[in-house]
Amino acid sequence: MNTGPSLDATVVAMCSALADETRWSILTALGQGDASASALARSLPVTRQAIAKHLGVLQEVGLVETVQVGREVRYRVIGTELSAVARRLDAIGTEWDRRLAAIKHIAESI
Amino acid sequence: MNTGPSLDATVVAMCSALADETRWSILTALGQGDASASALARSLPVTRQAIAKHLGVLQEVGLVETVQVGREVRYRVIGTELSAVARRLDAIGTEWDRRLAAIKHIAESI
């Protein structure tokens, strides 16, 4: 189930995938329901091929999975990976703030 | 305190900032303790100017703050913003999975 030891590479890849507005448009569109690349292309201001590429990177990091429906390929958003990375990030942030608090505590104890 | 209504722009900016390995190197280095750009340049395989740019974008999204110490500018990691965005992402992921579960439930009820 777990893909490997260090999640760091995953984190960077995930953030990289989420660092594009068009990709977010696609994701939110898919949040309304599964859709094919062509269908998405009709409701977004970019080419079908561009969307196909984006769906590729989204699938790569596990944000999306594909479902064959007849001749078309439907895409579906998956939240599991996102939540996993998110929790990891939260932990890191909390850790940083914890360090900060410790320093401040020491400073005040003088 | 709050910077605005929609966090979306913030989320993209944050992800964009976290989508670079060098930036993570800087962040983890700063996790060991505050440091100046020059100091970081000594322990990382990139130029001081490159690091300065990175620190700029990190500061822009609130991952880092600066502390003047004599003639040098120390940088310090802040976890608050990161945690905030992380929780938002987690919520989004959970939402997606919730939708998924609902669909699966409907499918099984037939």
Place this chain on the structure above:
DNA sequence: GCGAAATGCAACCCCAAGGTTGCATTTCCT
């Protein structure tokens, strides 16, 4: 006072990534 260290700014290089057009192929539907 003066050299050395820290910073700021600007011009420049290079490549990955987002986007497009074009074409070939498959597959559904009437």
Place this chain on the structure above:
DNA sequence: AGGAAATGCAACCTTGGGGTTGCATTTCGC
């Protein structure tokens, strides 16, 4: 059967971002 729709693949264009070098400026320490 045959046309329309969906997909895949490839070549190509262009911009932004990561990185560097070079120089000017400030400021600490001796």
